Amino acid sequence: MTTESPFFLTKVECPICKTINEYETIKVGAYSETDRDTDFCPTNRTWRNPRYQAYNPLLFFVATCSNCFYTREFNNRFKDWKNDAYFKTYRLKTVKERHLEMLAGADSVIKAVGSELDIDRFPNETAVLKLLLAVIDEKISDTDNNLDLARYYLRIGWIFREMEHGENPNVATMKGYLSDVDGKLEGLKKGLFELEGRLNDISASVASQFDDSSIPAAIQSSLYPIRDRYNIELASFKEVLSILEGKSESLGQIVAEHRKLALGTTEDGATPGFHSHRSFYDFLSRMAAGYEGIPLNERDALKLSVQHYKKAFQDGRNIAKGNQQIQASYLIAELSRRIGENQNAKEYFNTTIRTGQEFIYKHKGDPGRTALARKILELALEQGRANLAEVKAG
Incomplete structure (x- = not known):
């Protein structure tokens, strides 16, 4: 580290x-x-x-x-x-x-x-x-x-x-911080709610004394100034509480804006947004509507990759014979298998196996030169069997 x-x-x-x-x-x-x-x-x-x-x-x-x-x-x-x-x-x-x-x-x-x-x-x-x-x-x-x-x-x-x-670990970290802030804010709101209840209890307790007919009127009259002072302070306290409750709501709005800015969404657990777009998929979909060749997911991307690998393989100008040719035919096969084009995969797995075996035999005295071809041949045999199993199962 x-x-x-x-x-x-x-x-x-x-x-x-x-x-x-x-x-x-x-x-x-x-x-x-x-x-x-x-x-x-x-x-x-x-x-x-x-x-x-x-x-x-x-x-x-x-x-x-x-x-x-x-x-x-x-x-x-x-x-x-x-x-x-x-x-x-x-x-x-x-x-x-x-x-x-x-x-x-x-x-x-x-x-x-x-x-x-x-x-x-x-x-x-x-x-x-x-x-x-x-x-x-x-x-x-x-x-x-x-x-x-x-x-x-x-x-x-x-x-x-x-x-x-x-x-994305960055997103996970930000979600953790936001979740912690959410928890603390909920605790604050709960505390303010409990405080309001206690203030109401004090108000009720004070009021009950002046509603008690068993207390002589002369004593109650002498305590009216005290009652008024209670009422003034309790009312002032409730005004402060109301301000604090408003501040807690403002904090909640800031947290929501924080979440939207950091994660692209105001809902915890929702699909993350992408800048001003609902999601990255939504943005790519808008781009794909006006420009051909923009994939929306892994399968789309692999399908486009296969198309261009096949053109390059058939053209042959940019793919050298030997290891590069074997690797290209294997990739066409394996990517075709991954996107469900099993017949195309079968054709190119067979091509890879044939050309790989021929290359290895031709250079059997040079293990360094054939090391990559041997690895690809091993993969082609293994994935070719997987492809046949998928065809039979499908």
Whole structure:
């Protein structure tokens, strides 16, 4: 455990608007992941600094310009884009024109998505939105890379999965504090209610003495000034109590505003809101109505990932033969299985097994080169059996 920041800052000029941005770069060893799901989604993540436990490292997988929201994968090619002749010659002009045109539109999806980024309050949602911005900027190029689009959508699916399976620790912490304030406020209101009852008891006790006919009139008359002083002080006390009750109601309103600001909802246990929207799903639904290719959940994201992986696999330009080809065909199979497209999964599991066995046999004298292929072949055999079982059961 450490209190050291897991990041160092890297300055990169935006190729679209020339803004100098400082992007967080995760330090080596800042977190660990001890396992992976069958679609290679990292699991069991632990940050060395527990303050950042709510953050998925994918939040920093792409870099978004703070001014124009242009977004690209945060890798060395982007950091050194000024020396990337291919990007400057064949992509930059088209991407810049189309990005700025989309940004200036009345119903700009880039502006709508970029304006909702909030790393502190909504880290997972922001990670999804940043990847969506990367998708949009990839698609506006004349030479969109299906492999990169597939990778972006796959990572969006992973984030959705994490959001589904666990609450944001930041939200859980804030809920705990708010619950404690709620409890204390209820205790205060109960105390004021009990105090009002005791004041009424005192008023009744004082009044009963002056209503007692057994006390001689002369004595009662001499005590009238005392009765008046009782009444004045009790009335004053009740005025103060009324003010305190009003203050407790004001505190209740502040707590409700606190909850809405921190959690996006005024109801404890309700589906968290997202900024001014009822939920993150509601916001994505609004965006999807005006722009094709925005997933609303994990299944949507994985389905889009499969579509682009298949295009990249069939095209073959960006997928090298060998380990990368075997991994791509396996991912198409496993993602297809996860979204219920079992026949497509069967076809690509068989492709993975065949090409994997051929590759391993061809390089049987080089165990280092075939290690990844062996691991993927093992997964393909296991998940292929699971796929057949699902077909039979379904």
